Amino acid sequence: MESTENLTPPSFNTESSPFLTLQKEEGPERLLREKLDYILSQDITAIRDVADVNLLNRSLFELQILAKHLYPHHETIRAIIDRQNLFIRERPAANQPSITNAELMIDFAKEIAETIGYELLYHDDSIRSNDIRSNIRNPGLEFRDNSENPLVKETPSPTGTEAPSSNSSDSLLPREIAEKMEKVGIQKVNLNTFSAFILAILAGAFIALGGIYFTFATGQIIVTRPFTQIIGGLVFSTGLILVVVTGAELFTGNHLAIMSLASRKITATKLLKNWVIIFGGNFIGSVGTAWILYMSNAWTNNDYQFGIRALMIASHKVNLGFVEAFFLGILCNVLVCLAIWLAASGKKVSDKILGIIFPLSAFVAMGFEHSIANMYFLIFPLLIKDDPSLLLAIKTAGITVNTSNIDYMGVLHNIIPVTLGNIVGGCVFVGLVYWLAFLRNNRKEN
Known part of the structure; x- marks a missing residue:
């Protein structure tokens, strides 16, 4: 220098x-x-x-x-x-x-x-x-x-x-949202490593809490009914609401920082470093929350209905094909990033909550795949799948759950394609699309 x-x-x-x-x-x-x-x-x-x-x-x-x-x-x-x-x-x-x-x-x-x-x-x-x-x-x-x-x-x-x-008005205009997200991206990647990591752990925990709420709500009705997933999606929104309102750092939300990179206001190296730190923190927060839930034995209530539902969710996820999981990941993070986009337009907490609920509940109800949520949905079943009382409860309920692929390889088989899909969905179909629509000329002028 x-x-x-x-x-x-x-x-x-x-x-x-x-x-x-x-x-x-x-x-x-x-x-x-x-x-x-x-x-x-x-x-x-x-x-x-x-x-x-x-x-x-x-x-x-x-x-x-x-x-x-x-x-x-x-x-x-x-x-x-x-x-x-x-x-x-x-x-x-x-x-x-x-x-x-x-x-x-x-x-x-x-x-x-x-x-x-x-x-x-x-x-x-x-x-x-x-x-x-x-x-x-x-x-x-x-x-x-x-x-x-x-x-x-x-x-x-x-x-x-x-x-x-x-x-x-009480909300930002579309171009103002794009400019705001560009500046927020700069701030996020320049956040010091320790603070970013702590906030990422919190975000992982919040998303896991949303997953727990989802499992409890949908576990009350083991037999599939029309509005069970919709109700589950609404309650799962709690996780992202906590992330946005409290300022935690979520891996899938930080994909919108691609707008700052496209405007050449941050470097690719700093962006990738931020993603790695946040992903690691989200993992620790999700797994830590799953372990706390396991130790609490709350999953044994109501004749193990919570534990049964958790195994059913995990069994479905680990048996998805790579391509299927990838595209479900794309669709998921399009909706997650749009939820964050809508939340950014609001100036009041109530506006942000309203902006989050519908896109997020939509991805959950339609069965799309979220990498950070899956850290909880897949790790927690690993802790309980061999519990004798749970297996007896499954047999007594007359339910068949395939747990053969619920292992560490099954977790990776899901997390890898879903994570890649989330990156494409958030970066390409939301971040870059809105950058091209509103901010590309700003870079030319600069």
Whole structure:
């Protein structure tokens, strides 16, 4: 990595700079948001040379000018910017790798964002419509109430008047959803490994809880009836609702980050690394929940109806052919990603729940295959299939369940094609389709 030679602030005339002229023409507040969005979305691994660092350096100083221009009487902002510039001037930059300087500038931008009341979010659930900043449709940034940030002594409105929101409805427009998902993808792959892994374990546990609820609901009616699977699908939705509302990391949902890759805002290496971490965490969460259920003996209630139903589900899954499981995986994750897409359009928790329920219950009712859910549906039966009391209950009920393929090879025989199908369904038929529809021209313009 090359070193930077000059990180001293460029000289700007705040009265006659063409940059400030552009501010007046286009709106300084929008430019401030765009500068913050640009700097905070940078991928450190994509910075290759001094030119990239200098471009980031230029953006930081333009951001500083905008902040001073918008908040001329905000003493905290001026003090922070002066301290940042003093640190950069005194820093022996020639001996430092450029990636270090890039990280420093991104940290400075975050400090400014937090001070003036902007916050980088995973989800933008509460853009306040009564604030002038509500007309900035930026899924990654939200204006916070001053009471949430003690550093902000005063945050005067730059214009002194309120502007109406460009979209005053309770949901985002389709293009806005696409832009939001692109930014969320950047945030997800840049999440630190430990946090991502913990959130992935939670997601695996939540999906397993949804699977347990499904098994219990459908296990009450061993004989197939028309609405049994539909009811099971509705209750299984609990798992994805918990994932979305609590901010957990689900492997199949993260396939929408392919939009960020298509826009060249993340690297393929970082995306694949994220998928591996999340997949591993989901596995641990699912298996751990299955083990806890096994130890609880809750599956023995009602004459082992829960255990019988669990074996019936697993028997069906392990006997699917490779091609069949692959295409069922495609169909499944199309609906899962559409559920996440609809949830992203809502600003209220109730909107998100409503957006999730119908696509998710549809995939369950129609028997499509979900790789993370199958981690629970296949591992739990491995723990109980040889239980003598359960086998006696099956015989007493007069039910035939083929358990010969419920083993570790049977699990792999299902998980591998279903996982591949999930990737194709989420990436190709949802992520890339919507990227082509709404975002492809953005990359050309950039």
